[in-house]
Amino acid sequence: MPVTAIEPKGKVTFREDRCKGCGLCVMACPRKLIIVSSRLNNEGYHVAELVDPDRCNGCALCAEMCPDVVIEVWR
Amino acid sequence: MKQVFKRPDCLVDIPFHFCPGCHHGIIHRVVAEVLDEFNLREKAIIAASVGCSVFMYDYFDMDVIEAPHGRAAAVATGVKRARPDNFVFTYQGDGDLAAIGTAEIIHAANRSEKVTVFFVNNTIYGMTGGQMAPTTMIGQLSTTTPRGRDPQEAGHPIHMAELLATLAGTAYSARVAVNNVKNLMKAKKATKQAVRAQLDKKGLGFVEYLSTCPTNWKMTPEKANRRIAEELIPIFPLGVFKEEQAPAEAGVG
Ligand SMILES: Cc1ncc(C[n+]2csc(CCOP(=O)(O)OP(=O)(O)O)c2C)c(N)n1
Numbered sequence A: 001m002p003v004t005a006i007e008p009k010g011k012v013t014f015r016e017d018r019c020k021g022c023g024l025c026v027m028a029c030p031r032k033l034i035i036v037s038s039r040l041n042n043e044g045y046h047v048a049e050l051v052d053p054d055r056c057n058g059c060a061l062c063a064e065m066c067p068d069v070v071i072e073v074w075r
Numbered sequence B: 001m002k003q004v005f006k007r008p009d010c011l012v013d014i015p016f017h018f019c020p021g022c023h024h025g026i027i028h029r030v031v032a033e034v035l036d037e038f039n040l041r042e043k044a045i046i047a048a049s050v051g052c053s054v055f056m057y058d059y060f061d062m063d064v065i066e067a068p069h070g071r072a073a074a075v076a077t078g079v080k081r082a083r084p085d086n087f088v089f090t091y092q093g094d095g096d097l098a099a100i101g102t103a104e105i106i107h108a109a110n111r112s113e114k115v116t117v118f119f120v121n122n123t124i125y126g127m128t129g130g131q132m133a134p135t136t137m138i139g140q141l142s143t144t145t146p147r148g149r150d151p152q153e154a155g156h157p158i159h160m161a162e163l164l165a166t167l168a169g170t171a172y173s174a175r176v177a178v179n180n181v182k183n184l185m186k187a188k189k190a191t192k193q194a195v196r197a198q199l200d201k202k203g204l205g206f207v208e209y210l211s212t213c214p215t216n217w218k219m220t221p222e223k224a225n226r227r228i229a230e231e232l233i234p235i236f237p238l239g240v241f242k243e244e245q246a247p248a249e250a251g252v253g
């Protein structure tokens, strides 16, 4: 059977230069799709990233909890 | 796909200086979103306070007067009386509003000033390094209560939202938290009601936001966030303590 690619329902972007790696978005994501990665930004903070973008449904709960308005969401 | 979450227009596009995980950033954004929703950017004048929120004049794209420590409600009174058609609000910490500025907030509320007050209760003096505030909980460690706050010596945590609700001039008083999305949605609703209290000329609108201070609590952002539910909310219950209905809304929901 042909495998049909499923369009992700949502899209999030992280403005990494503003991220302070606090992890509140990690706690907020109901699907546990976000981690604080080992990558550093120019301020020396580990930045948050989405590990499984295809499963994001654009609920925006991560963005709601972000204290630094790092995240933008499309749905 | 269409964009469902973006930076509010009221916030200037520069980074916040707040420590990682500090709820001040969330509360700034909630206030900005509500001001956007009411289209108040051109009409708003802020009486800013002293504390970690001191840089409001950089962050909010509107006119700001920096009040001396604790005096924001008095400054807001003057601004509103001189410019009654503007929307006037303060944003103050618990050291600012509930210690050095207690007289100003109580009398502004009692005079029924048509201003809105956003009060951030993180149970501590953040900016100056974590001294006890009037809101510090019994037993809570701070640099000036290194063995925990002892009520016999240092008094009890003050409950500003309940206290102001007893005054006839207060039109709206609520306590909210932003530690999870469910509470954050209620915080947005309360913020709107406190804005409406002024727009409908009913009296002073007041919202107390429970907030973290991971740095001075000496906790990770995650642990500090959990402390809100585990320790703060049991002492500072969330809820609406006073809500004067506009005549047209009375009796509805
Ligand atoms: C007249 C005066 N007294 C003392 C200070 C020092 N001071 C600056 S901020 C602050 C307390 C701030 O704490 P809070 O209002 O709780 O705000 P936070 O920093 O926690 O957000 C104090 C005592 C001052 N700036 N002016």
Ligand code: SF4
Pocket: B017, B018, B019, B022, B023, B024, B052, B122, B126, B127, B212, B213, B214, B215, B216
């Ligand atoms: S000292 Fe506390 S209140 Fe101030 S920015 Fe840092 S975490 Fe926030």
